[in-house]
Amino acid sequence: MTPEEFRRHGHDVVEWVAAYMERVRELPIVSTVNPGEIRARLPDAAPEEPEPFAALLRDLDEIVLPGITHWQAPGWFAYFPANASGPSILAELVAAGLGAQGMLWATSPAVTEIEAHVLDWLVDLLGLPQHFKTAVGPGGGVIQTSASDSTHLVHVVARDRAVGDGASIEHLVAYGSWQAHSSVERGARVAGFSHVRLLDADDALALRAGALRDAVEQDRAAGLVPTIVTSAVGTTATGAVDPVAAVAEIAGKYGLWHHVDAAWAGSAMLCEEQRAHQAGAERADSYTFNPHKWLFTNFDCNVLWVADRAPLITSLSILPPYLRNAASESGEVIDYRDWHVPLGRRFRALKLWWVLRSYGAGGLRRHVREHIALAAELGRRLDEHPRLERVAPVSFALVCFRHADGNPATEALAAAINAHPDLYVTPSAIGDMRFVRVAVGQTQTTAEDVERLWKAITDAA
Amino acid sequence: MTPEEFRRHGHDVVEWVAAYMERVRELPIVSTVNPGEIRARLPDAAPEEPEPFAALLRDLDEIVLPGITHWQAPGWFAYFPANASGPSILAELVAAGLGAQGMLWATSPAVTEIEAHVLDWLVDLLGLPQHFKTAVGPGGGVIQTSASDSTHLVHVVARDRAVGDGASIEHLVAYGSWQAHSSVERGARVAGFSHVRLLDADDALALRAGALRDAVEQDRAAGLVPTIVTSAVGTTATGAVDPVAAVAEIAGKYGLWHHVDAAWAGSAMLCEEQRAHQAGAERADSYTFNPHKWLFTNFDCNVLWVADRAPLITSLSILPPYLRNAASESGEVIDYRDWHVPLGRRFRALKLWWVLRSYGAGGLRRHVREHIALAAELGRRLDEHPRLERVAPVSFALVCFRHADGNPATEALAAAINAHPDLYVTPSAIGDMRFVRVAVGQTQTTAEDVERLWKAITDAA
Numbered sequence: 073m074t075p076e077e078f079r080r081h082g083h084d085v086v087e088w089v090a091a092y093m094e095r096v097r098e099l100p101i102v103s104t105v106n107p108g109e110i111r112a113r114l115p116d117a118a119p120e121e122p123e124p125f126a127a128l129l130r131d132l133d134e135i136v137l138p139g140i141t142h143w144q145a146p147g148w149f150a151y152f153p154a155n156a157s158g159p160s161i162l163a164e165l166v167a168a169g170l171g172a173q174g175m176l177w178a179t180s181p182a183v184t185e186i187e188a189h190v191l192d193w194l195v196d197l198l199g200l201p202q203h204f205k206t207a208v209g210p211g212g213g214v215i216q217t218s219a220s221d222s223t224h225l226v227h228v229v230a231r232d233r234a235v236g237d238g239a240s241i242e243h244l245v246a247y248g249s250w251q252a253h254s255s256v257e258r259g260a261r262v263a264g265f266s267h268v269r270l271l272d273a274d275d276a277l278a279l280r281a282g283a284l285r286d287a288v289e290q291d292r293a294a295g296l297v298p299t300i301v302t303s304a305v306g307t308t309a310t311g312a313v314d315p316v317a318a319v320a321e322i323a324g325k326y327g328l329w330h331h332v333d334a335a336w337a338g339s340a341m342l343c344e345e346q347r348a349h350q351a352g353a354e355r356a357d358s359y360t361f362n363p364h365k366w367l368f369t370n371f372d373c374n375v376l377w378v379a380d381r382a383p384l385i386t387s388l389s390i391l392p393p394y395l396r397n398a399a400s401e402s403g404e405v406i407d408y409r410d411w412h413v414p415l416g417r418r419f420r421a422l423k424l425w426w427v428l429r430s431y432g433a434g435g436l437r438r439h440v441r442e443h444i445a446l447a448a449e450l451g452r453r454l455d456e457h458p459r460l461e462r463v464a465p466v467s468f469a470l471v472c473f474r475h476a477d478g479n480p481a482t483e484a485l486a487a488a489i490n491a492h493p494d495l496y497v498t499p500s501a502i503g504d505m506r507f508v509r510v511a512v513g514q515t516q517t518t519a520e521d522v523e524r525l526w527k528a529i530t531d532a533a
Numbered sequence: 534m535t536p537e538e539f540r541r542h543g544h545d546v547v548e549w550v551a552a553y554m555e556r557v558r559e560l561p562i563v564s565t566v567n568p569g570e571i572r573a574r575l576p577d578a579a580p581e582e583p584e585p586f587a588a589l590l591r592d593l594d595e596i597v598l599p600g601i602t603h604w605q606a607p608g609w610f611a612y613f614p615a616n617a618s619g620p621s622i623l624a625e626l627v628a629a630g631l632g633a634q635g636m637l638w639a640t641s642p643a644v645t646e647i648e649a650h651v652l653d654w655l656v657d658l659l660g661l662p663q664h665f666k667t668a669v670g671p672g673g674g675v676i677q678t679s680a681s682d683s684t685h686l687v688h689v690v691a692r693d694r695a696v697g698d699g700a701s702i703e704h705l706v707a708y709g710s711w712q713a714h715s716s717v718e719r720g721a722r723v724a725g726f727s728h729v730r731l732l733d734a735d736d737a738l739a740l741r742a743g744a745l746r747d748a749v750e751q752d753r754a755a756g757l758v759p760t761i762v763t764s765a766v767g768t769t770a771t772g773a774v775d776p777v778a779a780v781a782e783i784a785g786k787y788g789l790w791h792h793v794d795a796a797w798a799g800s801a802m803l804c805e806e807q808r809a810h811q812a813g814a815e816r817a818d819s820y821t822f823n824p825h826k827w828l829f830t831n832f833d834c835n836v837l838w839v840a841d842r843a844p845l846i847t848s849l850s851i852l853p854p855y856l857r858n859a860a861s862e863s864g865e866v867i868d869y870r871d872w873h874v875p876l877g878r879r880f881r882a883l884k885l886w887w888v889l890r891s892y893g894a895g896g897l898r899r900h901v902r903e904h905i906a907l908a909a910e911l912g913r914r915l916d917e918h919p920r921l922e923r924v925a926p927v928s929f930a931l932v933c934f935r936h937a938d939g940n941p942a943t944e945a946l947a948a949a950i951n952a953h954p955d956l957y958v959t960p961s962a963i964g965d966m967r968f969v970r971v972a973v974g975q976t977q978t979t980a981e982d983v984e985r986l987w988k989a990i991t992d993a994a
Contacts, residue, residue, distance in 0.1 A: 073619025073891065075554040082547035085623045086540060089630035093536040103642050107865040110646035111668075118654040122893040128620070132627065136883075139643025144632045151640075151855065154877065156632035158534025159589070162546045166593065168625035168831050169550035171605045171617035179612075181564050182600025185571035193579040207572075217678050218875035228723050241702055241725055254851040255876060262689050262848070262874060264702055264725030308855060364877070370629050371879045387723070390715040393962040394612065394769060394970065404568040413723060413874075414679035415716060416615065416825070418832045422597075430534065432583040501854040509855065 073125075081125045088129060089161065096145050097516070100493035103141045110139040146516035147494040149525060152308070152336045153513035156370035159430035163423035164370065174417045177405035178397040184406055187215055187421035190428065191375060197433055198341035198361070201354040204377040206406060213377040214411040215420045219335035222360040222376035223302065224259035225384075225412060230300035230329035230357075231263050232387045239297040242266060247287060247301040249279035251309055253333060256302045267296060277310050277464060277502070279303065281318035288326050300329040305350050306337025309502060309509075311467025313337075317352030324355065332359040335374070336511075339366035340444065340468045342437045366443075366469075366513045367436065369427045373420050376411075385410045439515075443469040446522045447512045453526060459533045463505065469512040472500075475533060479506040488532030495528055534586075542586045549590060550622065557606050558977070561954035564602045571600040607977035608955040610986060613769070613797045614974035617831035620891035624884035625831065635878045638866035639858040645867055648676055648882035651889065652836060658894055659802040659822070662815040665838040667867060674838040675872040676881045680796035683821040683837035684763065685720035686845075686873060691761035691790035691818075692724050693848045700758040703727060708748060708762040710740035712770055712963075714794060717763045728757060738771050738925055738963070740764065742779035749787050761790040766811050767798025770963060770970075772928025774798075778813030785816065793820040796835075797972075800827035801905065801929045803898050827904075827930075827974045828897065830888045834881050837872075846871045900976075904930040907983045908973045914987060920994045924966065930973040933961075936994060940967040949993030956989055 073081065113135050143154050174183030191213030192205040206212035216222045227246060234244050246260035250270040260268045269291075272283040288298040301323055303314040316332060323330035332353045338361020340346040353359055359377045363369035378384050389410040391400075399405045409415050431439070451466035454473050464472045475481035486499035486508045498509040508529075512522065534542065574596050604615050635644030652674030653666040667673035677683045688707060695705050707721035711731040721729045730752075733744040749759040762784055764775040777793060784791035793814050799822020801807040814820055820838045824830035839845050850871040852861075860866045870876050892900070912927035915934050925933045936942035947960035947969045959970040969990075973983065 075551045078554060078619040078622070079547060079551040081619065082551065082623060082626075083544055085626055086543035086547055089626060090536045090540040090543065092630055093539060105642050107638065107642070107860060107863070108646070110643050111650045114647070114650045118651075118658055118889045118894045120893055120895045122896050123890045125620070125891065128887050128890060136631075136643045136647070139641065139646060140631055140633050141639070141641045143634055143641075151634075154632060154634050156629060158539040158542065159586070161539070161626065161629040161632075162543060164629035165543075165546055165550060165622065165626040168617060168622040169553055170597075170601055171615060171622075171831050172601050173604055173612075173615050173832065177568065178602070180600065180602045180604075181566050181568070182571050182597045185569070185600060186575070186597070189572045189575045190579075197579055218877045220874055220876045224874050231725070235727075241727075254853045254856075258849065258851045259874075262724075264692070266696075266702075308853070370632050371634065371877050372875075388719065390719045392715045392769070394959050395715075399568060402568070413682055413685050413720075414833075415681045416679045416832050426589050428579045429584045429589060430586065432581055433579045434581045435583050498855055 084129060088132065096142050097494065099142055099145065101142045101145045101147060101496040102490065103139050105139050110135060144515065145494065146514055146518065146521045147524065148496055148514040148517070149510045149512060150496040150498045152365045152511050154364060154371050155366065155368050155513065155515040157368035157427060157515050159426040160369045160423040163426040167419040167422050170419060172419055174419060175409040175415050176395060176397060176400060176407045178399045183419045183421065184408055186425055187408070188212065188406055190421050190425045191377070193428065194375065195377070198338060199344065199347045200359060200377065203379060204359070210381060211377060211379045212381045212406070213375055214408055216374045216376050216412050217372045218374050219333065219360050219362055220255035220259060221412065222374055223255045223331065223333060224262050225376065226329060226331045226358045227259045227263035227265065227300055229383050229387045231265065233329065233383055234297055234299045243295065243297045244299040245269060245291045245296050246299060247271060247284055249273045249304065249314060251277050251307045251312055252302055252304050253308050253335065256333070273312065277307065277312035279314040279319065281315050281322060284319060285322050288322065288328070298326055298328050300331060302331045302333050305332060305334035306468055308336070309500060310464035310472045311337065311470035312464065313349045313467065316350055320352040320355040329357045330355070332356045334359065334361045336362065336365045337468045338362070340440055342433065342440055346468070363424055363427070366440065367427065368431065368515055369423050373424055388412070443512045443517065446519060447471050450510065450522055450526065457530065457533065460529070463502065463507045471510040472507050474505065474507040482506040482508060485529070485532050489525070489528045492528050495525055545590060549593065557603050558955065560603055560606065562603045562606045562608055562957040563951065564600050566600050571596060605975070605977070606955065607975055607979065607982045608985065609957055609975040609978070610971045610973060611957040611959045613826045613972050615825060615832050616827065616829050616974065616976040618829035618888060618976050620887040621830045621884040624887040628880040628883050631880060633880055635880060636870040636876050637856060637858065637861060637868045639860045644880045644882065645869055647886055648869070649673065649867055651882050651886045652838070654889065655836065656838070659799060660805065660808045661820060661838065664840060665820070671842060672838060672840045673842045673867070674836055675869055677835045677837050677873050678833045679835050680714070680794060680821050680823055681716035681720060682873065683835055684716045684792065684794060685723050686837065687790060687792045687819045688720045688724035688726065688761055690844050690848045692726065694790065694844055695758055695760045704756065704758045705760040706730060706752050706757050707760060708732060708745060710734045710765065710775060712738050712768045712773055713763055713765055714769050714796065717794070734773065738768065738773035740775040740780065742776050742783060745780060746783050749783065749789070759787055759789050761792060763792045763794050766793060766795035767929055770961060771925035771933045772798065772931035773925065774810045774928065777811055781813040781816040790818045791816070793817045795820065795822045797823065797826045798929045799823070801901055803894065803901055807929070824885055824888070827901065828888065829892065829976055830885050834885055849873070904973045904978065907980060908932050911971065911983055911987065918991065918994065921990070924963065924968045932971040933968050935966065935968040943967040943969060946990070946993050950986070950989045953989050956986055
């Protein structure tokens with residue numbers, strides 16, 4: 073494709089995406105294809121000869137769209153949002169066009185420096201400690217693919233620290249609440265932990281600090297080595313907030329790495345009035361949040377901050393001859409390849425930079441506050457409804473409720489809501505209790521969408 | 534940004550990228566900024582109020598471009614190519630615009646099915662065994678972020694298999710040649726291996742099968758558990774090809790997981806005449822290659838195939854209530870979240886699909902053959918030059934040579950080549966021997982670019 077052809081096809085694709093943005097609110101959110109239906113429309117082998125670009129665009133409509141569930145629809149209340157925005161989408165286009173690698177500072181200095189700088193901006197925007205900044209240190213921030221990667225990675229670093237101190241890997245223990253995201257257990261197991269304690273939670277489904285202290289002491293008494301604990305600020309199931317300060321206290325006392333997982337709720341920390349929920353995070357060893365969830369920056373863009381970059385780099389640095397260069401050897405630059413498992417890396421900071429500048433910090437706060445207010449209003453209405461009940465406090469912009477008549481009625485309620493083609497919520501469960509999970513936060517979601525959801529809820533209840 | 538604003542700004546960005554494609558051959562390839570220079574141009578804090586889109590575009594030229602090293606320039610012969618192409622770039626735009634998540638089949642069936650299908654196409658295109666296909670099984674392919682992720686992952690799976698068989702994690706041993714990519718040692722260490730053997734290579738810098746057999750037997754005799762070996766098809770340093778069939782034989786005999794790392798050279802397997810280099814791969818447990826290197830598909834797009842998907846899924850599957858769904862429970866679908874460490878995933882198969890269709894298999898072969906022919910011709914000229922000598926056979930499209938006068942002359946030669954703003958090669962080393970590494974394969978590279986390089990080489994030599 074010549075630049076001239078790129079220009080022509082590129083304009084067509086921009087029109088296609090703009091039209092998609094316009095019509096996404098009219099499309100049924102959930103794809104209804106059956107397993108294998110998309111594949112059945114594809115030829116058995118790759119074409120031998122080139123196909124015209126028009127064929128690709130045609131198949132976007134005819135083959136791809138029927139198999140897409142529309143995460144960018146304003147009636148999206150399922151899972152967590154994975155919200156995109158215009159500046160973010162266009163930054164992806166630029167990053168792909170530049171095709172620059174940021175594995176080393178030297179392989180494209182702007183990729184590294186803009187990333188380091190924008191993550192330092194975010195330290196201030198989220199009220200995190202100054203030592204998380206690369207420009208201050210000894211910590212720093214880095215973009216990873218997903219919170220699962222970050223959580224896995226800190227388990228590796230904590231593991232290496234403990235093993236370096238003489239512990240056997242077979243004795244290491246990782247902790248989180250039983251409501252922690254699956255990435256905590258999975259990250260620990262992938263990192264080689266054979267002991268993972270998913271601890272008791274309190275009535276609000278937050279980690280009980282006492283349960284953590286007891287488990288750590290029991291494990292020590294049994295000759296095991298408590299190594300890392302993850303605090304969730306906003307669990308996936310119900311948005312529960314673990315007692316970060318109390319966990320920090322225990323982690324400090326017993327020498328555990330303390331990881332804070334604010335994958336979704338981290339974006340709420342833009343708003344000063346939310347920051348009490350993360351009090352204690354200033355003493356954490358690491359903190360992760362996903363701009364690709366609730367900060368208008370399309371997937372993938374996860375941020376990991378560490379309080380000290382040295383153990384991270386110690387775990388990951390291997391320097392073959394073909395990557396040696398004067399800048400790295402000067403010690404004056406960051407080489408992000410030593411900050412994660414992948415070697416190559418694309419210019420993901422560009423979209424974050426463009427989003428922060430396009431919205432402005434004030435604009436981002438207004439959007440996030442609006443989502444939180446919409447969720448609070450939904451919670452108030454639920455509390456007044458005779459047949460519905462919340463199963464957890466409204467947390468940030470997440471609302472969890474059930475039908476007073478129990479599980480079958482709750483499942484029927486979720487199904488009735490999702491029968492509306494322009495609404496999508498997640499049916500979930502805590503233990504044996506079924507509930508409906510509503511996450512407000514899609515880029516385009518407004519009060520009218522929540523009103524539409526409320527009508528669907530009350531009609532069905 | 535409204536759809537109408539997106540349309541307007543999107544057209545501007547397409548023009549910017551098209552113009553970048555046109556002028557990339559005129560820009561000095563290597564950024565010459567000093568450490569901190571880009572950051573110094575950025576404000577200390579994020580803007581409070583929105584900035585106009587024009588400011589973002591302006592800063593692309595004024596702040597970003599001076600800090601970009603141009604991997605997409607036709608004079609790019611450094612590292613390996615990370616080649617992009619028009620259809621790939623535009624597919625990234627569509628994928629970002631759709632903003633769909635492919636973590637489960639159910640969260641957007643097209644994302645999973647097109648990925649599974651296109652990777653099955655590639656099994657045939659690269660001459661790999663049928664059981665690597667998801668449609669055949671028991672294996673299957675999955676897109677990962679980078680070959681480092683894939684290599685790390687198979688070390689985790691092999692580790693879990695060995696531990697499941699009763700071995701202590703502290704006794705497991707991973708093997709590769711000392712010329713293996715750094716991701717082999719790093720992947721093994723991140724996966725918790727404390728024993729990593731980087732074995733002797735032969736004169737062609739390929740793994741010596743005898744060295745592997747000896748090491749495995751010694752380790753077994755010492756009570757250790759040989760667990761996994763990586764064969765490289767095309768090492769990073771010189772493109773050396775390990776004896777895959779002999780390694781497969783040893784892996785089979787001693788029960789090791791056998792991983793084939795064809796990160797770069799996998800693309801050459803499009804051409805039937807190259808496939809003898811991977812003979813034996815049909816018995817491998819896993820195989821990885823990077824369309825984002827030499828297959829015109831911009832980063833990130835790594836492919837991992839496994840011969841049996843069951844142990845992979847066993848290592849990675851954790852199913853919380855909010856991810857349960859009828860399709861997953863039916864067992865009829867692939868949920869790719871169980872195939873890698875991240876949970877979320879974007880629609881990376883779209884660009885691979887578009888590249889395969891836009892070029893056609895025949896078009897891809899023609900391009901790859903052209904690169905290989907250009908490298909061969911460069912090798913022939915080097916062999917005839919009295920002051921230059923190859924340090925390894927020309928491998929696929931990689932040419933490694935030095936100045937006959939030794940290291941200082943070789944370093945001066947590399948520096949002289951790289952003093953040309955429109956050329957970029959990698960100075961490297963094997964042990965104490967410095968050499969110049971030329972990787973042909975950038976999307977736009979033609980005979981004229983290699984001619985220009987040859988002139989620079991001979992002028993300096």
